[in-house]
Amino acid sequence: KNTLADAYFEMGRTSFERHELTRAQSALEQAALLNPGHERARQLAHEVGQLLGNRESEVADTFVKAVQEERVKWQEAEAEIDRRLEAGRHQVAQGAARQAVQSFTGALEIMRWMPLSASAVEGKRRQAEALLEQARKAEQVEGERVRLEQQEAARRLARAAEQEHGENLAHRIRAMFSTANRHFEKEQYELAEPLARKILEVDPENSAALRLA
Numbered sequence: 687k688n689t690l691a692d693a694y695f696e697m698g699r700t701s702f703e704r705h706e707l708t709r710a711q712s713a714l715e716q717a718a719l720l721n722p723g724h725e726r727a728r729q730l731a732h733e734v735g736q737l738l739g740n741r742e743s744e745v746a747d748t749f750v751k752a753v754q755e756e757r758v759k760w761q762e763a764e765a766e767i768d769r770r771l772e773a774g775r776h777q778v779a780q781g782a783a784r785q786a787v788q789s790f791t792g793a794l795e796i797m798r799w800m801p802l803s804a805s806a807v808e809g810k811r812r813q814a815e816a817l818l819e820q821a822r823k824a825e826q827v828e829g830e831r832v833r834l835e836q837q838e839a840a841r842r843l844a845r846a847a848e849q850e851h852g853e854n855l856a857h858r859i860r861a862m863f864s865t866a867n868r869h870f871e872k873e874q875y876e877l878a879e880p881l882a883r884k885i886l887e888v889d890p891e892n893s894a895a896l897r898l899a
Contacts, residue, residue: 691721710734767793767810774817783825790818859885870898
């Protein structure tokens with residue numbers, strides 16, 4: 687038994703040197719079981735037990751830290767979702783429907799990828815989808831309003847351009863008639879008649895020009 691206990695001790699010691707602590711512990715416990723008076727086996731087994739206990743503690747600490755970090759990520763994600771939902775509501779109230787659509791869509795995108803709890807996701811998702819639908823309808827109304835305003839602005843520009851053209855034309859006709867009339871009064875009919883005919887080309891009902899032609 688002592689020889690077998692020594693063999694297990696050597697196996698345990700070799701595993702310990704290789705940092706194979708679980709295997710070392712098993713071999714050393716077997717050595718102590720075969721030879722309860724094997725002091726070296728008992729001492730090394732105790733040391734290995736302490737190391738394994740520390741390692742388990744480190745693993746536990748690492749796990750807790752990972753859980754805490756993941757929980758922080760969840761909290762940050764939920765906070766960002768709430769921020770975007772609130773921003774979207776404010777944008778709708780301000781008449782910025784297009785920006786609101788982007789905010790609500792962004793909130794839904796976060797919920798699609800972040801590992802939030804099912805209940806939190808479902809409630810916020812329903813809320814975001816309803817707000818997104820409202821924002822899209824508001825965006826359509828806003829787009830139609832903008833389109834009508836643009837049409838009205840185009841009509842005003844056209845009327846203004848037409849009025850300006852008419853005023854310029856009337857000014858040119860008055861200037862041409864004034865020149866033609868001076869020639870007519872001086873009996874320079876060969877100069878007056880061509881100007882009168884040009885006036886009649888653009889204003890056939892001009893009675894003053896008809897008298898000169």
